[in-house]
Amino acid sequence: MSLTLYDHPLSSYCWKALIALYDTGVAFETRVVNLGDPADRAAFQAVWPLAKFPVLRDDARGQTVPESTIIIDYLAQHYPAARSLVPADPDAARQVRLLDRLIDSYIHNPFQQIVSERLRPEGAKDPFGADQNRAKVREGLDLLAPMIAGEGWAVGETFTLADCAAFPALYYADYAVPLDAWPQLRAYLARLKTRPSVQRVLAEAEPFFQYFPLKDG
Numbered sequence: 518m519s520l521t522l523y524d525h526p527l528s529s530y531c532w533k534a535l536i537a538l539y540d541t542g543v544a545f546e547t548r549v550v551n552l553g554d555p556a557d558r559a560a561f562q563a564v565w566p567l568a569k570f571p572v573l574r575d576d577a578r579g580q581t582v583p584e585s586t587i588i589i590d591y592l593a594q595h596y597p598a599a600r601s602l603v604p605a606d607p608d609a610a611r612q613v614r615l616l617d618r619l620i621d622s623y624i625h626n627p628f629q630q631i632v633s634e635r636l637r638p639e640g641a642k643d644p645f646g647a648d649q650n651r652a653k654v655r656e657g658l659d660l661l662a663p664m665i666a667g668e669g670w671a672v673g674e675t676f677t678l679a680d681c682a683a684f685p686a687l688y689y690a691d692y693a694v695p696l697d698a699w700p701q702l703r704a705y706l707a708r709l710k711t712r713p714s715v716q717r718v719l720a721e722a723e724p725f726f727q728y729f730p731l732k733d734g
């Protein structure tokens with residue numbers, strides 16, 4: 518197998534890459550990384566020093582590709598089945614990439630900080646910081662909502678990188694900042710959940726969900 522994805526089934530950024538792979542049918546195998554195991558962490562650091570997943574290894578092309586957005590861009594460039602994830606039209610591609618950046622920067626990343634705060638040990642909690650990040654997520658949702666006002670996917674009728682980015686960000690953010698105030702995003706999330714690639718990612722994560730720190734609110 519040429520493609521290996523270093524991942525973890527609960528990792529929101531891995532979901533983004535997995536949705537792209539499942540949706541396009543590009544063949545790959547997964548290498549689940551246990552960052553809590555020093556040997557496994559060291560092995561992963563040898564692949565990518567930051568030890569952040571997902572990372573895609575393409576043995577056929579001799580490439581190691583970190584960062585979820587770059588992985589999807591890479592698949593779209595080099596694997597014909599994945600071409601539609603980034604539109605050929607430059608203006609449409611720019612809109613897809615813009616949404617991807619906005620979603621990651623202003624929803625997904627501050628959400629991650631809320632999770633990090635929850636995982637801090639007693640005595641090192643930072644509820645003020647968590648509230649600030651909740652406010653950032655709200656700002657991100659305010660920004661995104663009018664951009665996803667239609668009935669289709671994030672940019673037109675084709676499922677793209679922007680949709681791969683949107684699902685994990687909205688799904689997880691909903692636990693920290695319920696989407697009820699953004700009905701168009703709630704409806705979009707429901708549409709995303711009908712996608713078989715998304716359903717597969719959710720099913721694979723299910724056994725691990727007990728470890729998600731915000732699952733009980």
Ligand SMILES: N[C@@H](CCC(=O)N[C@@H](CS)C(=O)NCC(=O)O)C(=O)O
Binds near residue numbers: 528570
């Ligand atoms: N910008 C990166 C973010 C990757 C990231 O934050 N991954 C998280 C999992 S969702 C991770 O590896 N966390 C482990 C750690 O930070 O130690 C991407 O888009 O791939």
